[in-house]
Amino acid sequence: MQITVTATEGPAIIELEGSFLGGKDSTDFADAMQGCFQTGKMNIVIDLARLDFMNSSGLGAIFAAYSMTKRAGGCYAVANGQSRVLELFRLTKTDTVIPVHASIQDAIEFCEKGA
Numbered sequence: 001m002q003i004t005v006t007a008t009e010g011p012a013i014i015e016l017e018g019s020f021l022g023g024k025d026s027t028d029f030a031d032a033m034q035g036c037f038q039t040g041k042m043n044i045v046i047d048l049a050r051l052d053f054m055n056s057s058g059l060g061a062i063f064a065a066y067s068m069t070k071r072a073g074g075c076y077a078v079a080n081g082q083s084r085v086l087e088l089f090r091l092t093k094t095d096t097v098i099p100v101h102a103s104i105q106d107a108i109e110f111c112e113k114g115a
Contacts, residue, residue, distance in 0.1 A: 001025040001051075003032050011043035011075065011111045012036040013104065017050035022057020033065045042074030045107040049080035059088055066098045075111035079104045 002017040014032055019025075036044055046062065054062075062078070069076035077099040081089065089095040101107040 001028070003028055005032050005035060007036075007039065007041060008108070010108050011045045011077075012039075012041035013045050013047055015047040015050065019052055020054040020058030020061070022055065022061065025058060026061035029061050029065065033068065037072065042069065042072050043111040044069055044074060044076050045104060045111065046076075046078040047080050047104055048078055048082065048085055051082065051085050054085050054088055056088075056092075059092060059094060063094060063098065075114070077101055077107040077110050079107040 001020050004015040006013040066076045079101040089100060099110055
């Protein structure tokens with residue numbers, strides 16, 4: 001999986017590309033999250049537009065990052081998910097806990113409202 005972090009005036013955008021299968025992917029994702037926190041970015045939007053597949057280990061890492069962000073007082077949202085990835089969120093009811101948005105702009109506005 002490839003991870004790209006973009007710092008904006010608002011939340012940091014973490015773009016995930018490829019397949020999120022746990023293991024090294026989870027470690028790399030956690031490192032990207034820590035990098036955001038170390039630079040003072042406590043609000044995070046995860047861009048799933050280029051994520052083709054995610055298994056339960058990847059979903060666990062997404063959920064752990066959500067928990068870490070909320071404990072730190074930040075906002076965390078996901079956006080742009082493909083139907084295959086969003087189905088995993090629905091089946092596991094993760095979408096009832098982690099805010100899921102249709103676009104990056106919607107997720108940014110959600111975080112800017114102080115959610």
